[in-house]
Amino acid sequence: MLNRRSLLALLFVLSAIGAAAAQPSQDPLPSWNDGAVKKSIADFVARVTTQGGADFVPVEQRIATFDNDGTLWCEQPVDFQLAFAFDRIKAMASQHPEWKTTQPFKALLDNDMKAFAATGEKGLLQIMTATHSGMTIDEFRKVVLDWTATARHPGFNRPYTDLVYQPVLELLAYLRANGFKTFIVSGGGIEFMRPWTDKVHGIPPEQVVGSSGVAKLQTGANGKPELTKLPKVEFIDDGPGGNRSIGRRSIFAFGNSDGDLQMLQWTTAGEGARFAGIVHHTDAEREYAYDRQSKIGKLDKALDEAKAKGWTVVDMKQD
Template identity: 75%
Template sequence: MVASLASVIRNTVFVVLLGLDCVILPHSNALAQSDPLPSWNGGAVKTSITDFVARVTTQGGTDFVPPAERIAVFDNDGTLWCEQPIYFQAAFAFDRVKAMAPQHPEWKSQQPFKAFLSGDRKVLSEQGEKGLLTLVAVAHSGMTTDEFAKSVADWLATAKHPRFNRPYNELVYQPMVELLTYLRANGFKTFIVSGGGVEFMRVWAEKAYGIPPEQVVGSSGVTQYRLDDAGRPSLLKTAKVQFIDDGPGKPAGINMMIGRRPILAFGNSDGDLQMLQWTTAGTGARFAGIVHHTDAAREYAYDRPSKIGQLDKAWEEAKAKGWTVVDMKQDWKIVFPDRP
């Protein structure tokens, strides 16, 4: 998990420092309701999605795809939920180190813990990426998988986003949740394929998106099987990296964990470029989508120069190949769901 977060939140430390209703399918197999995507504004982007779904689900049509092959993959950070001002898993790691500090008095004299806990930004910055990885390692290893899952759930129950003052798992994108539901209602199987930690996401993804744990592909660390003194088995999380699910690792993860090339993929950054390329390289109808963060008022506005979610090479390829680019400000009626 250490290197997975290194891949996903590289340079982040410096940022820190400085229920479907009853579904009735018509003859075309497209979801029969007046508007399957009510949080999306009408226009070319929304039409590109519904037209694609209609084409691949119309029995007898030239672009028909059997349900077993209707695989849709989605990046998570910045595609399904917010990723600013730092990746939410990084926020979890930093909060966890603070919570663990009372049990580790030796950290008061050890770097990078001393600088981090005292808020010494200059010294912490001097620790560089190695210091960040040390903090992340402590937050993600040395415990069982069950203990880690509980720590994530406990954090989500109490932590609030610094700008929106809402639990992090409420900051999912309502239009994308609708899209996931719409696809599943039309015979798609939806997967998360993210650079984030797989065990971190599996704690909350099913409730947030309707995506079960077995359909979450992410970065992972090595776990060790062990028996306690009473003979009870557990899996211990270690700091050793097992798999990095980011950039070129995403197609490899799809091949390894899913076993079918997707026909639809959505991302938001250059880290998703290879996944989009891999998806569209297949035969038959294909869909590639990118969420472009353009709404500074309701969320954030960033792309090329951003240290988080940089959208540069993928944006150029999207324009060259005619991929669908979602303008958050223009194409979404709302960003986050209403408060419960």
């Protein structure tokens, strides 16, 4: 027979077990509304992480890729890296008096976006060259961090790095908790993203793939070697190139525009269980609503293919 002390201990253990059983399991995706989209994510993760299951995927093969602009953070009314470049032109103007009479710089200094648009791709390239080269990688990193600490979005009046999507942050954490390695694969500049993605998205710099410019190793004033950014494009991460850089085909991919279509196609073309998701911006009240006609983040062909192939389309307003 149990003595009084043993009986009390047993009752304590049983009550603790009962209390734990009564507690509902914590929802890893609390910002997602219950429905088919949320269920499709949870079902996929369960399938590929269940040991012995037909769709089980070893941890080393659990690669998830995410676009950045429009998928992890806002991209309207202009790409944030472009907003950075515009601000840099104004900050650097005092060192370049010739810009006051030279396009496309004059248009930006006069806040004449119509005139700037008329300069086309050539003008845009001049702006990006002027603001993204002629300094070391470390100097550029500091410039980017200073900008993200002080610049504010014109519509929301918040730091740009505040304009990340809480549901996607939860998704990233959920995937990592289930053995996934998460990557950013973006057309944005790699040196522009890497200084802040670890803090904002939990994605370290070595897991950020993007466009890049040529860098040259030179000896600095302190006699130490340093990498200097040159005014020459090295790699434009538009299409399947970024996925190739990872070294493994992703099994899970999320994007939001036609620019992400090839990443989604590449992911779903592999064998075994695959997941492709698209963020559809449908909430003009809380954010922006845009898709087929948008000049930024156009979602047209990818939306059609998602419907044809049964990919998961996340309705921002509903889901």
